[in-house]
Amino acid sequence: MKTRESETRSSQRSAVVTPSAPLGEVLVESGRITRTQLETALSAQRDGGDHRLLGEVLVSLGFADEVSVAEGLATGCGLPFVREPARIADPAVVELLPRDFARQHRVLPLFLVRGTLTIAAAEPSNLYLFEEIARRTGHRVQVAAAAASELETAIENWLPAANVFVIDDIHDGVEDADLTVLERQVSELTDLAEIAGHGPVVRLVNWLIHDAVEDGASDIHVEPGDRSLRVRFRIDGRLHEKIRPPHRMAPAITSRIKIMAELDIAERRLPQDGDIHVLLDGRRVDLRVSTMSGRQGEKVVIRIIDSRNAIVAPERLGMAPKIRDQWADLLAVPNGVVLVTGPTGSGKSTTLYSALGAMDADTLNLSTIEDPVEAVIPGVNQFQVNDRTGFGFSSALRSMLRQDPDVVMVGEIRDEETAAIAAQAALTGHLVLSSLHTNDACAAPVRLVNLGVESFLVASVLRGVLAQRLVRRICPQCRREVEVEDGVRRMVEAIAPVEVFQAGEGCQRCRGTGFSGRVGVFELLAPNDTICDAIAAGAPHRELAEVARGEGFESMRIDGLRKVAEGMTTFGEVLAATAG
Numbered sequence: 154m155k156t157r158e159s160e161t162r163s164s165q166r167s168a169v170v171t172p173s174a175p176l177g178e179v180l181v182e183s184g185r186i187t188r189t190q191l192e193t194a195l196s197a198q199r200d201g202g203d204h205r206l207l208g209e210v211l212v213s214l215g216f217a218d219e220v221s222v223a224e225g226l227a228t229g230c231g232l233p234f235v236r237e238p239a240r241i242a243d244p245a246v247v248e249l250l251p252r253d254f255a256r257q258h259r260v261l262p263l264f265l266v267r268g269t270l271t272i273a274a275a276e277p278s279n280l281y282l283f284e285e286i287a288r289r290t291g292h293r294v295q296v297a298a299a300a301a302s303e304l305e306t307a308i309e310n311w312l313p314a315a316n317v318f319v320i321d322d323i324h325d326g327v328e329d330a331d332l333t334v335l336e337r338q339v340s341e342l343t344d345l346a347e348i349a350g351h352g353p354v355v356r357l358v359n360w361l362i363h364d365a366v367e368d369g370a371s372d373i374h375v376e377p378g379d380r381s382l383r384v385r386f387r388i389d390g391r392l393h394e395k396i397r398p399p400h401r402m403a404p405a406i407t408s409r410i411k412i413m414a415e416l417d418i419a420e421r422r423l424p425q426d427g428d429i430h431v432l433l434d435g436r437r438v439d440l441r442v443s444t445m446s447g448r449q450g451e452k453v454v455i456r457i458i459d460s461r462n463a464i465v466a467p468e469r470l471g472m473a474p475k476i477r478d479q480w481a482d483l484l485a486v487p488n489g490v491v492l493v494t495g496p497t498g499s500g501k502s503t504t505l506y507s508a509l510g511a512m513d514a515d516t517l518n519l520s521t522i523e524d525p526v527e528a529v530i531p532g533v534n535q536f537q538v539n540d541r542t543g544f545g546f547s548s549a550l551r552s553m554l555r556q557d558p559d560v561v562m563v564g565e566i567r568d569e570e571t572a573a574i575a576a577q578a579a580l581t582g583h584l585v586l587s588s589l590h591t592n593d594a595c596a597a598p599v600r601l602v603n604l605g606v607e608s609f610l611v612a613s614v615l616r617g618v619l620a621q622r623l624v625r626r627i628c629p630q631c632r633r634e635v636e637v638e639d640g641v642r643r644m645v646e647a648i649a650p651v652e653v654f655q656a657g658e659g660c661q662r663c664r665g666t667g668f669s670g671r672v673g674v675f676e677l678l679a680p681n682d683t684i685c686d687a688i689a690a691g692a693p694h695r696e697l698a699e700v701a702r703g704e705g706f707e708s709m710r711i712d713g714l715r716k717v718a719e720g721m722t723t724f725g726e727v728l729a730a731t732a733g
Contacts, residue, residue, distance in 0.1 A: 489584060619677050
């Protein structure tokens, strides 16, 4: 006679199928591999003594790719096969399994229908694993097979860390009546925590995050004043006021953001930094939170890292054809240092991500060291530094060089040790991509020397420096012909012919600014023998720039003026971006 407990276990039992046909036979019968290749792989599996699965051996020998092996496993088990599981995963079920568990076992919850949870798995015949998932979730488990690499990417993009918030059912607006609960004095920390979790505050913060992402904002600023509280979004590099909530809401809004970022709401004097991960419209968006106490209260800035904007195709960066071709040639060199320079917010990370995304991840070992990892790039090994544990840029780079990399991307060279290791890595046959905070391309070699790298070594390893800025594009909806001063016309026509000058009049789409979106202006220094000799001789910045101009180097202002002539942006934008 069954007990109630055994009936419950039976109802939750995983709907999995024991393999009915060996993987090798399935792959041979389907024509994916030959009988000779199967026998070779089986022999290698027996002789290897490393307990690898047959599928892993076939892939390592180049007889089959990972997707074919996964499809063969699915066929052998009589299970469906899922391509690109991230496309069909339901964000409402992502929290059913912890990230660490999913990553360890390479499983991803897809959807839940009438009490049955469908799971994509890299090893669909692991009965014990699915019994454990059924026990953890309390649902009957149905299994589908998927390629391990596609699952790993989907887990990183979709499955939340401990502090992921699913932002659904966002209100189109926030009514004043919703906020009246906050119009009382908060005297106790417990009161503040309670109010921060109250529905109106949660809805307001969710609405701000939702609108900021939809508006394409890069940052949210929550700024308390003496008698006011304003929230501004940074869009296309400029701050725009969004709303002015009641001043008394400041502590509750700040505390709500701190709770989401797992910060200490009791600490109001010292700066704090944290992360928030949200699922918005079915995709993951990462938020970096910074708080700092001021005279009027705590100011909060939230940096938005939206993965859909992080990886841009090279042709969409806005490089002129000549610069784009030179840049592509630099990325194809087998070794050396290639730098992207510019101030914070100039698009350096986007350019580096674009470069990695254009490389062949199937034949190259591409690795990055970042702070933070802003977007997941398929096929690239990405590592995030953690200074609190001693895993900084220099120590991470030193370790990575023992991982047999072909291309290494270091988020930023910011100290002497990292600069020295990057130079040595380039000398030993690696291509190193990184960024520097310098105003122009010719300042980069001088900056490396100032960091302690010998000038002759800089001349030996530096393959190229791309300096960039971002300028606002003219709004396509309200653009119109304008008159400009004769001096401006002569300056632009000296670079490129121009029929008419254009500017945005201001409309609802561009919030009355006349601009919508941004485009890069670039300058590329690719040192030849003459420039390398000047670098090795320790030439100062101005002298090096003169030598480079004599060798045909063009400044980013020239690139910007060409974009003015083409009607992309305005003279004022280029002048402001390239000043100094």
